[in-house]
Amino acid sequence: MCEISIIVPIYNVEKYLKRTIDSILSQSFEDFELVLVNDGSTDSSGEICDEYARRDERIKVVHKNNGGVSSARNTGLITASGRFIGFVDSDDYIAEDMYELLYNNLIKENADLSICGIYDVYEGKVLEEKENQYLIKNREETVEMILESKIISVNPVNKLYKKDLFLGVSYPEGSITEDAAVMFFLLEKAKKIVIDTTQKYYYYHRENSITTKPFSRSDMKTIEVWQNNEKYIAEKYPQYLSVAHTRVCWANLIVLDKLIMSENDYLSEQKKIVKFIRKNFSFIIKNAYFTKNRKISVILLCLNINLYKLVVYFEYSKNKTRNS
Structure with missing residues (x-):
């Protein structure tokens, strides 16, 4: 041994x-x-x-x-x-x-x-x-x-x-x-x-790693995992429930960004996530864990999904230029 x-x-x-x-x-x-x-x-x-x-x-x-x-x-x-x-x-x-x-x-x-x-x-x-x-x-x-x-x-x-x-x-x-x-x-x-x-x-961080692959329906598991974690936290550590819910919101936003950059249409997944984010609009806007830019993007999402897409495309192009 x-x-x-x-x-x-x-x-x-x-x-x-x-x-x-x-x-x-x-x-x-x-x-x-x-x-x-x-x-x-x-x-x-x-x-x-x-x-x-x-x-x-x-x-x-x-x-x-x-x-x-x-x-x-x-x-x-x-x-x-x-x-x-x-x-x-x-x-x-x-x-x-x-x-x-x-x-x-x-x-x-x-x-x-x-x-x-x-x-x-x-x-x-x-x-x-x-x-x-x-x-x-x-x-x-x-x-x-x-x-x-x-x-x-x-x-x-x-x-x-x-x-x-x-x-x-x-x-x-x-x-x-x-x-x-x-x-x-x-x-x-x-x-x-x-x-x-x-x-x-x-x-x-490499470009073809699992975290940078194109969106697939399995990416929805990220949301599911953090939803399950939220239930676990609610039962075991209810004092941290707000932080756990923050991670669920974060997971939805990360998956939505990846979905938008995909070349395929995943309308049902997109609608599900957008509905969740709009429902949690106040929670995200008042939440200190989210950056100012992320909050602005959520405001745009609530106005029009196409405005949100423009922000995602811009951030992707900026990051790609920075890392190239």
Whole structure:
């Protein structure tokens, strides 16, 4: 048995995979196993995994039929033998001391979950440095912070978990926004959380990633997941219900933006979302979590959907120019 099992779900990432694996194998904390789950890749990703496994005995490779990132993570959890669990996405990379920091903080504070900061990496852009904070939180405080998504988020990859947190918990297969679907259930088993916002994880934003693919009806799952989270919060932490509803409104707006940029007509989905946003107009306008520009766009949406579309097209063009 090792201390940490690092799980990497892999699907068609031959361009980025060696960088990811190299960053993990270079960790200053050495008592780990690396579980590479090849989720039915059709490129050379599987061969790259096998090549690395021949070189380093800490690597386990699992080849499986394609089932999506949740299926791959669940397979990794079944395979893992470590006392603690970490996840790294197959197109990202990590600082050489990330797991040393996460592990030392977790042990020092006798915590159930350890979290570090994230760099958002875009081609050609300078990395944004954020203020360092060291925080000890209980379950309720962490739930609120994750709902607010200012300092920490539902993202699973910049965290080190006690493996026991996953007993009876698995990622929902066939769904998207799977991180948000399980995070609160993991927290339900955690009493103490340590947060060190020192940025050690490099989250690489690529144009053809799952978050930038064209809209499909499965994107409606994002709304469904946050609606389910809202029900959970209403039952367990009613004091945070307003923040939970904010996330539902946010999910509707994000999905609507993606839908509008799609080349296909999804009129029934569009009408459903627009109806929801108009119904929640006052809540959004009075809500401090939404930016001034977002509120203006919601006002335009309530006047005419075509005005809202113009704003979405403009923002998309501006961001594309900025990131090109």
